[in-house]
Amino acid sequence: MIVVKVGGSEGIDLDAVCADIAHLWSAGTRMVLVHGGSAETNRVAEALGHPPKFVTSPSGFTSRFTDRATLEIFEMVYCGKVNKGIVERLQRLGVNAVGLSGLDGRIFEGKHKDSVRSVEDGKVKVLRGDHTGTVEKVNTHLVELLLDGGYLPVLTPPGASFDGVAVNVDGDRAAAALAAAMHAEALLLLSNVPGLLRAFPDESSLIERIDASDVEAYLEFAQGRMKKKVLGAAEAVQGGVGRVIFGDARVEGPVSAALAGRGTVVS
Amino acid sequence: MIVVKVGGSEGIDLDAVCADIAHLWSAGTRMVLVHGGSAETNRVAEALGHPPKFVTSPSGFTSRFTDRATLEIFEMVYCGKVNKGIVERLQRLGVNAVGLSGLDGRIFEGKHKDSVRSVEDGKVKVLRGDHTGTVEKVNTHLVELLLDGGYLPVLTPPGASFDGVAVNVDGDRAAAALAAAMHAEALLLLSNVPGLLRAFPDESSLIERIDASDVEAYLEFAQGRMKKKVLGAAEAVQGGVGRVIFGDARVEGPVSAALAGRGTVVS
Numbered sequence: 001m002i003v004v005k006v007g008g009s010e011g012i013d014l015d016a017v018c019a020d021i022a023h024l025w026s027a028g029t030r031m032v033l034v035h036g037g038s039a040e041t042n043r044v045a046e047a048l049g050h051p052p053k054f055v056t057s058p059s060g061f062t063s064r065f066t067d068r069a070t071l072e073i074f075e076m077v078y079c080g081k082v083n084k085g086i087v088e089r090l091q092r093l094g095v096n097a098v099g100l101s102g103l104d105g106r107i108f109e110g111k112h113k114d115s116v117r118s119v120e121d122g123k124v125k126v127l128r129g130d131h132t133g134t135v136e137k138v139n140t141h142l143v144e145l146l147l148d149g150g151y152l153p154v155l156t157p158p159g160a161s162f163d164g165v166a167v168n169v170d171g172d173r174a175a176a177a178l179a180a181a182m183h184a185e186a187l188l189l190l191s192n193v194p195g196l197l198r199a200f201p202d203e204s205s206l207i208e209r210i211d212a213s214d215v216e217a218y219l220e221f222a223q224g225r226m227k228k229k230v231l232g233a234a235e236a237v238q239g240g241v242g243r244v245i246f247g248d249a250r251v252e253g254p255v256s257a258a259l260a261g262r263g264t265v266v267s
Numbered sequence: 268m269i270v271v272k273v274g275g276s277e278g279i280d281l282d283a284v285c286a287d288i289a290h291l292w293s294a295g296t297r298m299v300l301v302h303g304g305s306a307e308t309n310r311v312a313e314a315l316g317h318p319p320k321f322v323t324s325p326s327g328f329t330s331r332f333t334d335r336a337t338l339e340i341f342e343m344v345y346c347g348k349v350n351k352g353i354v355e356r357l358q359r360l361g362v363n364a365v366g367l368s369g370l371d372g373r374i375f376e377g378k379h380k381d382s383v384r385s386v387e388d389g390k391v392k393v394l395r396g397d398h399t400g401t402v403e404k405v406n407t408h409l410v411e412l413l414l415d416g417g418y419l420p421v422l423t424p425p426g427a428s429f430d431g432v433a434v435n436v437d438g439d440r441a442a443a444a445l446a447a448a449m450h451a452e453a454l455l456l457l458s459n460v461p462g463l464l465r466a467f468p469d470e471s472s473l474i475e476r477i478d479a480s481d482v483e484a485y486l487e488f489a490q491g492r493m494k495k496k497v498l499g500a501a502e503a504v505q506g507g508v509g510r511v512i513f514g515d516a517r518v519e520g521p522v523s524a525a526l527a528g529r530g531t532v533v534s
Contacts, residue, residue, distance in 0.1 A: 044315075044343070047314075047315055047316075048311075048314055048315070049314075072348050072352075075347045075348055075351045075352075076311070076343035076344065076347035076348050077343065077347065078347070079346060079347040079350070079351050079366075080339075080342045080343035080344065080345070080346040080347025080348070081339050081342055081343050081347070083346070084342045084346050084368060084370055084425070084433060085339075085342075087368075087370055087371055088370060088427075088431065088432065088433045090431075091370065091373065091427055091431030092430060092431035092432065093431075094431075096372055096373065097371070097372075098367065098371040098372045098409070099346075099367070099368070099370075099371050100365065100366070100367070100371075101351060101354075101366070103351055103354055103355060103358065103366075104354055104364070104365040104366050104367075105363055105364075105365045105418055106358065106363065141416070142365070142416065142418065145412060145413075145416050146412075149408070149409065149412050151372055151409065158351070160355075160358055163359060164355065164357075164358030164359035164360075164361075165355065165359065166351060166355045
């Protein structure tokens with residue numbers, strides 16, 4: 001089976017992604033789709049008067065600061081608008097999709113991190129009231145149950161803490177944990193770039209192949225959200241996933257193209 | 268098994284509903300929860316600058332006019348904020364809940380009604396671009412799959428048209444269709460009134476018993492949203508559901524109280 005993660009950034013063509021998934025699914029490919037919703041969450045949060053806040057950790061990773069109000073907006077967009085929009089696209093194409101968050105059936109479970117270290121004006125501050133976590137456990141039982149029943153699972157953050165509290169988990173790393181737990185042959189991380197670039201944003205500087213044993217060394221080339229994809233790729237290959245491909249979600253047949261090796265292949 | 272529908276009106280104590288459900292679930296009651304989210308949808312729609320519009324049909328039934336923008340707000344609130352809020356409450360109480368819309372796996376399926384007749388200033392107008400439908404088919408396979416797997420399904424509108432388009436379906440009538448399809452022993456319709464009132468809003472005028480063969484005659488006492496509950500009750504008992512109870516979601520142990528016959532019992 002394969003796990004496909006499609007990001008929530010600008011420029012991604014969800015219609016093309018869903019059409020390609022429907023094609024592969026009807027041909028018998030066992031798969032799970034994981035998605036984001038970041039750009040739309042920012043828009044809705046602004047419209048509701050609760051603008052997004054991002055923090056950068058001392059090690060350079062950027063993430064959304066998720067207080068309770070943000071968590072609810074996050075759920076509205078990820079679990080409501082985006083998840084059901086994807087399920088509807090797939091249903092219209094004849095795929096019996098089922099959309100779930102990582103909170104449902106505790107598909108994505110991990111420790112609740114209430115505080116986060118943030119670098120602001122060169123100083124490290126500690127912010128409390130955060131609802132984030134890292135996926136430590138995947139409920140493969142529920143995902144297998146759906147797949148065996150003929151349903152295509154469409155999964156999205158948030159996940160559940162070990163106490164059942166909703167926590168914002170990174171979608172790329174959640175997809176990586178899922179791929180490892182499901183013993184996936186491949187994990188495709190599709191976003192709005194052609195893959196990992198040696199000199200971002202120069203798209204001609206695409207890195208085509210990375211040796212699995214060497215993937216963390218490539219963190220230095222990753223900018224912004226790509227950092228977590230590289231981290232996810234490292235976690236997936238260490239977890240036994242055969243191949244991880246960073247692919248371009250903006251092209252025709254984006255899933256098939258990535259599966260055929262277009263993008264950055266980690267193996 | 269039993270089907271519990273809890274409304275989305277003001278005054279409903281979801282914490283009390285979830286605590287009671289956790290209690291019954293841990294005692295072995297096989298159940299499905301269906302919920303609404305109407306009041307919160309109105310608030311979010313106002314905040315996003317797309318205020319709700321309600322239409323009243325020539326036969327006196329009130330429903331939300333659901334254009335595409337409204338449908339997306341509806342999905343954000345019903346499938347995102349409210350559904351995941353309920354799943355989180357249940358997960359915190361140790362119930363392995365799984366939240367789905369009727370679009371997922373086509374749990375609630377029916378014909379897409381694009382136009383609606385609306386009485387405005389005494390005249391009947393036809394409004395187009397509506398995304399509504401009536402549940403004609405229930406995917407009991409998916410609901411049974413989850414129940415047999417140990418998961419408590421938490422379901423919400425929208426449903427799916429036969430073409431896979433998201434359609435706003437009435438939650439009470441969807442719960443009634445589900446209860447009939449699942450051969451439920453009881454359907455509990457919980458809202459912010461004690462039951463069907465002979466002289467709304469006088470709560471001392473509660474109608475305690477209605478004969479199943481006679482339920483449609485009670486439509487005359489139903490005001491506003493209660494009309495669809497009475498219609499749903501009629502459909503459920505005609506579909507073979509043993510008992511339908513209109514119960515009060517504002518009290519302690521609201522599910523147990525309704526199961527014990529507190530409210531209006533149709534049987």
